Amino acid sequence: MERIKVNLRKTEDNSYEIVIGKKLLKKIPLELKKNNLAHSYAIITDSNVSSIYGKKLIEQFKKSKIKTILISFPAGEKSKNRGTKVIIENEMLKAGMARDSAVIALGGGVVGDVAGFVAATFNRGIPYVQVPTTLVASVDSSIGGKTGIDTLYGKNLIGAFHQPYRVYIDVETLTTLDKKEIREGLAEIIKYCVIRDEKLFGFIEKNMNKIFSYRPEILIPVIKKCCEIKGNIVELDEKESNLRKILNFGHTIGHAIENLLDYKITHGESISMGMITEGKIALQLGILKREDLERLHNLLKKAGLPTRFPVRMDLKKMMATMKLDKKARRGKIEMVLPKKIGEMSETKGNFAIKIANIQITKALDIG
Ligand SMILES: NC(=O)c1ccc[n+]([C@@H]2O[C@H](COP(=O)([O-])OP(=O)(O)OC[C@H]3O[C@@H](n4cnc5c(N)ncnc54)[C@H](O)[C@@H]3O)[C@@H](O)[C@H]2O)c1
Ligand SMILES: [Zn+2]
Known part of the structure; x- marks a missing residue:
């Protein structure tokens, strides 16, 4: 019997920055472009946030001449499931997204968890940026790298640790919250x-x-x-x-x-x-x-x-x-x-x- 060891001990640098302020949505596309994060982007959001901020954000990306698509799913915890992940993945594949693409998670914790999990497994893992728009997402779910979905057997049971590339918290987006x-x-x-x-x-x-x-x-x-x-x-x-x-x-x-x-x-x-x-x-x-x-x-x-x-x-x-x-x-x-x-x-x-x-x-x- 022969044994070969595949040596994979490594030190990874998963560090990232959290940017907090006003009028940040406008700045995101150019900052990411300067940092050469990706060639194309999928903004993932939910049906409520899409009309308030999704359309504005994709316009900013387009102004900066960056290939970007907007994918929205019905708002609410009920959408945090495998089905939603499949729909998003298919839309990304159909649009030609690949290893040089990145995900923008624009929304509350539901969007962040689903979009982060999509990014964790798409082409075996692509970067994602968190743009939280709820207070819960701003102080909790957008930080820490826990991503995932719910199952019939319990919440958050399928997922991955995948740290974001960056977090942008624009407090002005919180003004439309209940x-x-x-x-x-x-x-x-x-x-x-x-x-x-x-x-x-x-x-x-x-x-x-x-x-x-x-x-x-x-x-x-x-x-x-x-x-x-x-x-x-x-x-x-x-x-x-x-x-x-x-x-x-x-x-x-x-x-x-x-x-x-x-x-x-x-x-x-x-x-x-x-x-x-x-x-x-x-x-x-x-x-x-x-x-x-x-x-x-x-x-x-x-x-x-x-x-x-x-x-x-x-x-x-x-x-x-x-x-x-x-x-x-x-x-x-x-x-x-x-x-x-x-x-x-x-x-x-x-x-x-x-x-x-x-x-x-x-x-x-x-x-
Ligand atoms: N990954 C983690 O570490 C972590 C931590 C805490 C919570 N979570 C998860 O986060 C989820 C809860 O997050 P949530 O409380 O943000 O819920 P949510 O994402 O469902 O958002 C709450 C509601 O607010 C709406 N909304 C979002 N932004 C808005 C805005 N700016 N203006 C108006 N409406 C807006 C949404 O469409 C939704 O209807 C749960 O699924 C939970 O499991 C994850
Ligand atoms: Zn909690």
């Missing part, structure tokens, strides 16, 4: 504050109204700080072996709630309740002080996010759902818990804490 979508973003922003930044927490406490009036002088520094927090965590732990888990604060309980309520409540609403419940567990375990939990509670309420369950939750189902979650380890429920606003609890460098069923029962108040 207040409800602002709240969705705020839930994740408040999470970042709890896990990493007490100062930002204070800033949001003071400037909540200005966020809801889309003021760029407030949105820009808030988004910048959140991108720094997520970017820094991803830098240290790209594939989620330990530190990246702190981004899941509120999500263990949150995912179980949204799942049990059949996604009739939004992700932001579920993680708001999730953060309060996980905060209560931290309080019970003597990790978090009551004042800090109250401060979190007040800020979520100020953002218009729910802190109580809309219906009495079924404990057995809740536990079973959490045990099926990707974050459970061999049937044991694990969580990351805050020590205070701005800092997560850590034992010997490990952030995940195994939680006994009784703690969850007590915090859910359904025992």
Whole structure:
């Protein structure tokens, strides 16, 4: 028997820049052209964003004499599936897109996840640029390189890690969002504050109204700080072996709630309740002080996010759902818990804490 080793140990540089500001849509085509990113582009977007910003963006590309096509799919989570990916891929192939093409993901998290996954596998991987147009996408989904689609068996179960070439956040695109979508973003922003930044927490406490009036002088520094927090965590732990888990604060309980309520409540609403419940567990375990939990509670309420369950939750189902979650380890429920606003609890460098069923029962108040 002969054995040959194919040596592939390599250090890859997946670094990228996040650009935040006003009037950026106009600048994107020329900047990419100067950087020689690709010969042709597919702008992928959804039916809502296409009419507001898609047409404007493709005009800018055409003005710069760059071959570009615009592909739009029906807005909403329902489109985040294999079928949509196939349709986009066929349109790209039909237009002659190849290895020297790149994708522009223009839209919210749904567009970013689908378009990023298309880019990850098209011709075995082409570059893509994130142009987030929701607050959630600006502070969360456009950074970190997680791409993917939903399946009948669960959300985000098929996908790839594929880092963007660049992220352009034009805060002016956020002005057409519903207040409800602002709240969705705020839930994740408040999470970042709890896990990493007490100062930002204070800033949001003071400037909540200005966020809801889309003021760029407030949105820009808030988004910048959140991108720094997520970017820094991803830098240290790209594939989620330990530190990246702190981004899941509120999500263990949150995912179980949204799942049990059949996604009739939004992700932001579920993680708001999730953060309060996980905060209560931290309080019970003597990790978090009551004042800090109250401060979190007040800020979520100020953002218009729910802190109580809309219906009495079924404990057995809740536990079973959490045990099926990707974050459970061999049937044991694990969580990351805050020590205070701005800092997560850590034992010997490990952030995940195994939680006994009784703690969850007590915090859910359904025992
Ligand atoms: N990859 C990641 O790391 C990551 C992280 C968080 C969330 N996600 C995913 O992101 C998705 C949620 O993202 P979302 O909250 O942005 O939802 P979304 O993409 O569905 O956008 C919400 C709604 O806003 C509309 N919209 C987008 N931009 C607009 C604008 N500027 N003006 C008016 N309307 C606009 C959309 O058409 C849609 O109807 C989920 O699928 C979630 O799984 C991924
Ligand atoms: Zn989330």
